[in-house]
Amino acid sequence: MDLLPNLALGLQVAFSPINLMYCLMGVTLGTAIGVLPGVGPIITISLLLPLTFGLPPEASIILLAGIYYGAAYGGSTTSILVNLPGEAASAVTCIDGHQMTRQGRAGSALAIAALGSFFAGTVGTLLIALAGPPLASIAIRFGAAEYAALVFCALITTASMTRGGAVKGIGVTLLGVIFGLAGADVSTGIFRFDFGILELRDGIDFAVLAVGLFAVAEIIGNIAQGEENVVSQQKLGRLWPTRDDFRRAWPAVLRGTGIGAVLGVLPGAGLAMSSFSAYMLEKSIAREPERFGKGAVEGVAAPESANNAASQTAFIPTLLLSVPGSPVMALMLGAFMIHGISPGPRMMTEHAPLFWGLVASMWVGNLMLVVLNLPLIGLWVRLLRVPYHWLFVFVLAFACVGVFSTGASVFDIYALVFFGLLGYLLKAAGCSPALFILGFILGPMFEEHFRRAMTLSRGDPTIFLQRPISLTFVLIGLAVLLATMSSFIRKGRAEATD
Amino acid sequence: MKYGLSFAAALTGTMLLSPQVLAQQAYPVDTVTMIVPYASGGAGDIVGRLVADDLGQRLGVTFVVENLGGASGTLGAEKAARAPADGSTLLLAGNAIFTTAPHLAEVPFDPFADFTAIANVSEAVRLLAASKHLPVTNFQEFVTYAKENPGALNYGSVGVGSTGHVATVDLLRVLEIEATHIPYKGAAEVVQALLSGDIQFMLDAAAVAQAKQDTVTALAVPGATPLAALPDVPTYADLGITSMTGTGWQMVMGPAGMPPDVVAMIEAALKAASEDPAFLEKLAKAGVSPRFIAGPELAAALQEDFTKQGALLAAIGVKK
Numbered sequence: 001m002d003l004l005p006n007l008a009l010g011l012q013v014a015f016s017p018i019n020l021m022y023c024l025m026g027v028t029l030g031t032a033i034g035v036l037p038g039v040g041p042i043i044t045i046s047l048l049l050p051l052t053f054g055l056p057p058e059a060s061i062i063l064l065a066g067i068y069y070g071a072a073y074g075g076s077t078t079s080i081l082v083n084l085p086g087e088a089a090s091a092v093t094c095i096d097g098h099q100m101t102r103q104g105r106a107g108s109a110l111a112i113a114a115l116g117s118f119f120a121g122t123v124g125t126l127l128i129a130l131a132g133p134p135l136a137s138i139a140i141r142f143g144a145a146e147y148a149a150l151v152f153c154a155l156i157t158t159a160s161m162t163r164g165g166a167v168k169g170i171g172v173t174l175l176g177v178i179f180g181l182a183g184a185d186v187s188t189g190i191f192r193f194d195f196g197i198l199e200l201r202d203g204i205d206f207a208v209l210a211v212g213l214f215a216v217a218e219i220i221g222n223i224a225q226g227e228e229n230v231v232s233q234q235k236l237g238r239l240w241p242t243r244d245d246f247r248r249a250w251p252a253v254l255r256g257t258g259i260g261a262v263l264g265v266l267p268g269a270g271l272a273m274s275s276f277s278a279y280m281l282e283k284s285i286a287r288e289p290e291r292f293g294k295g296a297v298e299g300v301a302a303p304e305s306a307n308n309a310a311s312q313t314a315f316i317p318t319l320l321l322s323v324p325g326s327p328v329m330a331l332m333l334g335a336f337m338i339h340g341i342s343p344g345p346r347m348m349t350e351h352a353p354l355f356w357g358l359v360a361s362m363w364v365g366n367l368m369l370v371v372l373n374l375p376l377i378g379l380w381v382r383l384l385r386v387p388y389h390w391l392f393v394f395v396l397a398f399a400c401v402g403v404f405s406t407g408a409s410v411f412d413i414y415a416l417v418f419f420g421l422l423g424y425l426l427k428a429a430g431c432s433p434a435l436f437i438l439g440f441i442l443g444p445m446f447e448e449h450f451r452r453a454m455t456l457s458r459g460d461p462t463i464f465l466q467r468p469i470s471l472t473f474v475l476i477g478l479a480v481l482l483a484t485m486s487s488f489i490r491k492g493r494a495e496a497t498d
Numbered sequence: 499m500k501y502g503l504s505f506a507a508a509l510t511g512t513m514l515l516s517p518q519v520l521a522q523q524a525y526p527v528d529t530v531t532m533i534v535p536y537a538s539g540g541a542g543d544i545v546g547r548l549v550a551d552d553l554g555q556r557l558g559v560t561f562v563v564e565n566l567g568g569a570s571g572t573l574g575a576e577k578a579a580r581a582p583a584d585g586s587t588l589l590l591a592g593n594a595i596f597t598t599a600p601h602l603a604e605v606p607f608d609p610f611a612d613f614t615a616i617a618n619v620s621e622a623v624r625l626l627a628a629s630k631h632l633p634v635t636n637f638q639e640f641v642t643y644a645k646e647n648p649g650a651l652n653y654g655s656v657g658v659g660s661t662g663h664v665a666t667v668d669l670l671r672v673l674e675i676e677a678t679h680i681p682y683k684g685a686a687e688v689v690q691a692l693l694s695g696d697i698q699f700m701l702d703a704a705a706v707a708q709a710k711q712d713t714v715t716a717l718a719v720p721g722a723t724p725l726a727a728l729p730d731v732p733t734y735a736d737l738g739i740t741s742m743t744g745t746g747w748q749m750v751m752g753p754a755g756m757p758p759d760v761v762a763m764i765e766a767a768l769k770a771a772s773e774d775p776a777f778l779e780k781l782a783k784a785g786v787s788p789r790f791i792a793g794p795e796l797a798a799a800l801q802e803d804f805t806k807q808g809a810l811l812a813a814i815g816v817k818k
Contacts, residue, residue, distance in 0.1 A: 042537070050547060053783075143696040186681055189658025189816050191603060198576075198606065201569040267690050268683075322707050323690045327537075330686060334544070337707065338783050344711030408566055409573075452680060456652060456696055 006356045007129065013058055013357025014364050022055075022063040027365045030070015031372060034086050035078055036398070039405055040207070041071040041087075041328050049335060057339035058354050062361045064335050065315075068328055069121065069362065072271065072311040073369045076113040076304050081106060081380060082395045084215035089271035089307040091210035092279045095434055096292060096299025098218070103295050106384060107239035110377045112249050112297055113304040114370055120257040120305035121366035124312025127261055128319075129359050132348070135265045135313070136320040142266055144456055145463050148449035149473035150266075154273075155442050156477040158280040160484035172431040176439025179204055187451045199411040206272060208403050208412050209440065212419025213426075213433050215399050219392045220424040239378055245297045252282050252298035256305035264310030267317045267325030271307045273441055278306035279434070293432070312362060319343045319355065525557045526760060527586040534590050535574025537567035541622070541703075544784040545748045546590035549619055549768075552777050553750075556767040571595040572605045575751075579612040583753040585760040588616070593747040594661050597803040601811045602659045603818055614752040615800060616761055617768040618791035620781050622746035623725060624665070627705035627714040631695040637717045637737055640699070644675040651677040654688035654697040659816045661746050664807060665720065666701045667814055672739055703785065720745060723787070748786060749796060765793050 013019060033039045045064050052060035075087030080097035093113065100109040127135065142150075159173065182193040183203030194200040241249070256278040263274040282298040283289050292299050315332075317323045322343045324330040336343050341351055348355050384391075403412045426433055457463035464470045530553070534546035547563050554561035566574035575595045581587030596609035607613075626637075632651075634640040644651055655663035658681050670677055680697055682688045685704035691697045692705075692714055701720070709716040709728055719725050722735035734740070750768060752761065771777045772790035781788045791799065811817040 046543065049544075140690065140693040143691065143694040184657070186657070186683055189602060189681070196604075198569045198573055201603070202567075268687060317690075321690070321693065321713075322711060323693065324686045330684070333707075334785075337785060340783075342707050342710045344707070344713060346711055408564065409568065448683075452696075455678065455680060458678075 003129065006352065007360065009353060010129075010356030010358075010360030013353050014062070014360035019059055019062050019357065019361060020364070022059045023066050023361045023365050024368055026063040026066020027070040027073075027368050028372065030067040030072075031074035031369065033067070034071035034074025034090075036086065036402060039402055041068045042331060043405065044071075045328065045331050045335075049331070049338070052335065053338060057336075057341060058357050060339065061332075061335060061354065061358055062365075064332060065358060065362060066365045068332065069308070069311045069365065070369060072307050073114075073117050073121075073366075073373065075307070076117075076300070077110065077380060078398075079214075080109045080113065080300065081383060082215065082391065083218040084395055084399055085207075085210045087271075088206045088210055089275050089311075090304070091206075091214060091272065091437065092275050092303045092434065093300055094210075094214040095279070096294070096296045098214075099293065099295035100297065100300065101384070105238075105245075105295065105297075106381050107377050108241040108245050108297070109300050110380060111239070111241050111374065112245060112301050114373045114377070116249065116253040116256065116301045116305040117308040118366055118370040119253055120260060120309035121312055121369070122363060123257050124261055124264070124309040125359060125363045125366065127313055128316055128362075129356075132316050132320055133345070135316050136345075139265050139267060139317045139323070140321060141469060143467075144449045144452035145467050145470040146473070147266075147268070148446060148453050149464055149470035149477070150269075151442050151446040151449060153473040153477040153480075154277055154280075155438075155446060157284065157480050158277075158438055160284070160480050168429075168431055169435055172426065173435045173439035173443075176436040176441075177443030178439075179209070179436075180440040180444040181447070186448050187455070197411075199409060204415065204440075205406065205412065206440070207406055208415045209419050210437070211399050211403055212416045213423035213436065215395055216416060216420025217423025217427060217433075219396060220420055221427060222388065222392065224424075239381060241297070249297050249301040252278075252301040253305045255281060256302035257309045259302075260306030260309030261313045263306075264313030264325075265316050267321075267323050267329075269310075270326060270441075271310050271314075273445075274310040275303035275307040276434075276438065276441060278302040280438070293434075315358075315362075319347050319358075320345060523759070523763065525559045525763060526584060526757075527559065529560045529562060530554075530557075530585065531581075531587045532561050532563050532590055533574045533578045533581075533587065534563055534565050535567060535571035535578075535595065536592075537565060541785055542571075542590065542592055542748060545620060545781065545786055548777070548780050548784060549590055549748075549750060549771075552771050552774075553764065553767055556770060557763065570599050572599050572607075575613075576606045578751065579607040579753055581753050583614075583755040583757075585752070585756060585764070587753065588764070589613075589751040590619075591749055591751050593749060593800060593803065596800055597807045598659055598661060598664070598811070600804075601808050601817050609804065610797075610801065612754050614754055614756045614761060615793050615797040616750045616752055617765045617793055618747050618749045618789060618796050619768060619772075620748045620786040621789045622661075622748075623703050623706060623785065623787050624662070624701055624720045624745060625703070625705040625709060625725065625728070625731070626669070626699065626701045626717045626720070627692070627709055628699045628717055629692050629695055629697065630713065630715060632698050632715070634717075635715060637732060640715075640717050641673055641675065644673075644677065648676040649678070651675075651699065652680050652697040653677050654680050654682050654691050654700045654702075656683070656685055656688060656702065657681050659811055659814070662700075662702050664810050664814070665745070668810060669701065669739070726782075747789070747791075749791075761793060 033044050044067055075090035076093045078084040078086045079090045079093040083094050083098040085091040097109045182200050185192055191201050259278045260274040263269040282302045283292045314325050314329055317325055318329045324333045403416050453463055464474055532550040534543050536542040550561035550563045578589035599605055600609050628634055628640055634643050653666055685702050688700050689704050692700050708714040716728055716731045719731050719733045722733050724733050778788045
């Protein structure tokens with residue numbers, strides 16, 4: 001492939017002054033909406049879409065793409081500072097990111113998130129340029145059986161890392177599954193767990209759940225502890241990561257980037273799943289997993305790299321298959337079509353300047369984001385000087401406005417309060433909110449793909465063993481399961497002989 | 499109040515310098531809320547914004563779009579049904595809200611008694627397409643293959659009881675073909691399943707973009723008008739298939755009991771829009787086919803479709 005001339009063409013398009021300006025506009029806006037919880041890329045892009053009708057296609061797509069990956073970039077800021085996930089994909093960053101803030105390492109967490117995102121964005125962009133078509137062909141080899149096996153493997157692997165309190169862990173995961181199942185059952189169209197409430201028929205919005213479980217629960221917890229304990233949170237600490245932070249973070253960034261890049265290519269797997277899987281992987285392979293949840297820098301580096309890598313590689317199925325993997329990508333696809341461009345396998349040749357211009361602009365945009373964000377860290381961290389009894393009012397207000405703006409529904413505010421209380425109770429009971437979210441995301445996904453695969457095979461379960469990709473995932477899952485069980489049995493014997 | 503009204507009308511009128519403003523009679527309110535009962539970003543939302551923009555100019559009043567998604571559009575429809583019937587609240591609705599949703603689950607409104615049908619704006623473009631994994635190149639070969647392999651084929655739709663699902667069931671009944679329905683969460687998932695070979699055919703707007711890239715086999719276009727993007731693909735009419743339901747409409751509706759003169763003003767404005775090439779081009783870019791249907795005919799068509807959908811959904815076994 002003529003990569004160099006293509007990249008040269010792309011850079012030429014991306015570096016034209018007008019496109020540079022739109023790229024800067026996009027990533028700046030993206031960072032802003034990423035920081036604001038609830039105000040997501042979907043609303044922003046759909047409001048701006050009509051305004052881009054008059055622009056040339058390159059400028060318009062570069063602007064909208066900048067908003068999209070800029071939001072994935074900025075989503076971690078409030079997660080780290082005030083435990084308020086700016087975007088659903090950054091929810092998992094709250095767990096360790098905010099603990100780092102409480103230890104006075106907010107600057108370090110923000111810098112690691114920004115640098116990890118930049119690295120992941122660069123790798124993601126390179127993958128689109130170097131391996132777009134082969135990766136796209138992998139995406140269309142994923143049918144229902146492959147997705148079911150992938151989710152099975154992810155569930156088993158993460159469940160096996162629940163050390164201590166297996167019953168509690170399984171219980172809270174299943175609770176997450178039940179909440180995830182609310183709404184219309186895809187296979188039959190029957191409404192489940194809707195209790196006659198119309199709003200529940202679409203299921204529970206992950207953004208509402210994440211903001212409630214993290215931000216609101218944190219505020220309830222802090223107030224319950226009394227103000228004196230909260231003051232310790234105002235430690236500013238250093239602004240730059242220590243050498244030790246870097247040493248721990250870089251392998252996590254690499255692994256997170258890998259997971260995110262792969263899951264991003266699969267339509268429907270989603271940014272939240274990629275950041276989640278990356279976090280769970282770090283926790284399960286860590287030598288001291290008990291550091292997680294207490295400010296482990298890997299717990300920030302891995303998910304932030306993963307969601308940024310995934311947000312870039314998600315362009316592969318959209319651009320090369322015309323299969324958008326998420327609602328935002330569907331909007332991007334709409335933007336292409338409004339300009340009379342049909343994405344698909346011929347995109348790279350039929351619309352070479354647009355394709356390569358977009359790819360080049362993504363890298364330029366990622367560079368702009370890191371330049372834009374690093375100096376902001378000092379400013380963000382200074383925000384923590386605001387006394388907590390002022391700060392939490394603003395966090396609550398932001399959480400409510402953000403959640404309300406996604407659906408203009410008062411019901412979502414009630415749901416926010418509910419999940420805030422639930423999150424507080426879970427924490428008080430010593431249950432991990434991470435496992436709750438794991439069940440919420442993966443449980444319904446597994447059910448949907450499993451039942452679909454069984455319908456396709458007319459009830460023959462060997463479908464999961466007949467297809468090579470699915471067989472591989474099933475075998476990995478079973479191996480992990482066996483290893484976990486044998487270690488449980490050995491531990492049990494050791495305890496019995498003691 | 500009166501001063502405010504005429505001032506707003508005069509201001510908008512001068513700003514636009516537009517002969518389109520219906521000068522003979524002022525619209526009774528100065529701000530109209532157009533409820534779009536879907537999340538922002540979908541085809542329904544884009545059509546809603548285009549219509550609101552256009553009606554605002556033609557009627558000389560301010561239109562505000564309010565996205566109120568949820569429960570397949572029934573949440574937004576409920577709000578419109580409960581709004582004052584003075585023309586201050588309108589609804590840009592898909593027909594499934596009235597003809598399908600009430601059959602599938604309890605809805606908090608009466609699909610006919612609670613609404614005024616004002617006019618239809620556009621209809622969804624659909625395409626019947628087969629996977630490239632299937633050894634067929636056109637509609638006749640597809641039908642032959644399907645009859646030789648009864649029960650072997652799978653087709654996808656965006657959900658149980660969705661207009662695409664019901665339309666496919668109806669088509670299969672007419673053609674006497676047996677196939678298994680596989681429901682998905684969105685059109686993109688259905689397309690991916692068609693590309694991966696999990697399903698063998700689909701009937702949805704999303705197939706058009708794929709057919710243009712020649713990644714799927716285009717078989718037929720529902721209705722009688724060929725697609726501009728795929729002029730060689732035969733229509734149902736060309737193939738001798740009639741009595742087909744299940745296309746998606748984007749309609750302007752209002753609460754029941756609206757004053758007839760207000761309804762007439764909006765209907766006239768939509769009629770004028772349907773003859774304006776600039777507006778038609780915007781609709782085409784949004785991916786829908788313009789199709790104006792006046793209020794009384796629309797109401798009758800909805801009633802008829804409601805009955806037919808009820809029968810089909812009962813036959814599928816998903817009617818509540």
